[in-house]
Amino acid sequence: MDKRFYITTAIDYVNGAPHLGHAYEKVVADVLARARRSLGQPVFFLTGLDEHGQKVQQAAQELGQSPQTYCDGLAVQWGEFVRTLGLSHDDFVRTTDERHRKIVATLLDRLHATGHFYKSAYRGFYSVKEETFLTEKDRNPDGTWDPQWGVVQELVEENWYFRLGEHQAWLIDHIEKHPEFVQPAHRRNEVLGFLRSQKLEDLCISRPASRLSWGIPLPFDPGYVTYVWFDALVNYFSIPAALGDPTAVAALGGTAPAGSRLSAWPADIHLIGKDILKFHAVYWPIMLHALGAPLPKTILVHGWWQKDGAKLSKSTGNVVDPLAIIGEWGLDAFRYYVVRELGIGPDGNWTDEGFRVRYNSELANGLGNLLNRAVNMLNKYRAGVVPAADGTLAVEANAATEKTQSCYLANDPQGALIAAWELVNRANLFVEETKPFHLAKDPNQSARLDSVLYNLVECCRILAVLVQPVMPATADKIFAQLKVCGEPSDWRQSIWGGLAPGHQVGAPIPLFPRKDLVPK
């Protein structure tokens, strides 16, 4: 059983509607997953929902529903969202899944048994109204509390803590020795800077069940539920474990069932937003280390989107609705834009104008028009029949293919698109250089015309393979239009010469119809 390439997204907290940030992370993960599959690697791609916690419990209460009913409803909505994005995930985790809850309990038990937890009292100021402890930051300069907190009282509460401090040294060492552990590099520097400059404080991992019931009970102390990180982060591990992954099962002290279906752990990529870097680069590896499980290979950190240079915000109405964009422009155009516009790392800026420009110049006029003119000329001059094979552009096509491939493998899907477009531009230029429409008027140039047409259509066929991880439906459309067999989701199809002479292609249909200056 081959170890699969295991990639995850953060699981989304179900306290609102999905937005551009969620869509971006999922699309990028999907692109990397599809690219690996295309290149012949077995993949396990996991995404899902974080459903426990105070806010969910409260929201359900306000609607007069049980938390589970409330979550089930949201899970339907998020499931549709994921389907709309065309994700190719292999599993979908909900932290309320029994399979997840069981593994979390087992994991907590083991760490408790090996002395990683202790119980301690915490004294602090508690807002009864908001059901939360307040910090000094919440306090007014004059020492009073804002009316929004209602009655504030000093309270002593016992909770369970996870010993983090003893793990600081080896974690620094591990990150220093594994430059790929946190990417991009400046995020790695942030983590190292943080770890070197401050002492890790122990992590509170519980809440009294009287205060928060909607969670996973601590198996060794039923008066408490586990709080956030030992629930949410563990999803990456619990699902492989539940599916019988031998490494994960062994770390929990069990043995994998014979003929287990999955070998995935350790994860190859945890794709996350920059806001949750610390938890993934500090808490999570320490949790796994304490358990004796191998650490994930890479925490891949993406930035945030802005719209028109300002922060996305529901309250100011500065939002991008992915579903509306997809409805208007199509899924592949959306996927293309977010991947092409924003590399993994920096923050990005969504502008409707930028979207339109990329759609028109790169998709419609670039790739779409190339296919259209190539197929059209083959139909017009050769009745749609592929002429004898020719390799005039083979070297350049292979170079673009290799470059695209190495970008995908380097977790750089933006670079992959840039590399693929080198071939789009080369092929469009090739038409101008060779002027097939002139050759067609001169019977003596017939062989020359054959070779030009072969090169053009073959480039289109290869491009379908190169863009497939980002735009799977478009790739299928190109193959369908060329009526070629095989799957564009198989990288081996990108080898030059796949088009068979004598093969009959279909009629030209625009891939990305132009939408000029649609009034908003």
Next chain:
RNA sequence: GCCAGGGUAGCUCAGCGGUAGAGCAGGGGACUCAUAAGCCCUUGGUCGGGAGUUCGAUUCUCCCCCCUGGCACCA
């Protein structure tokens, strides 16, 4: 405040000792297979400000200004 990274053409950015480059946007042209697409040519910049090192600085040093990110519970 502390730490890190930046401020280069309208926009996004590359260059990092020898008086500046790309893509897009803007302008012009020849063509016509094509979604009036593609191709060719082209207008734009005292390279944040100041001082210094140097024969010479966008590129090195120092100071200042501004921006972004991080400094533990939001994709």
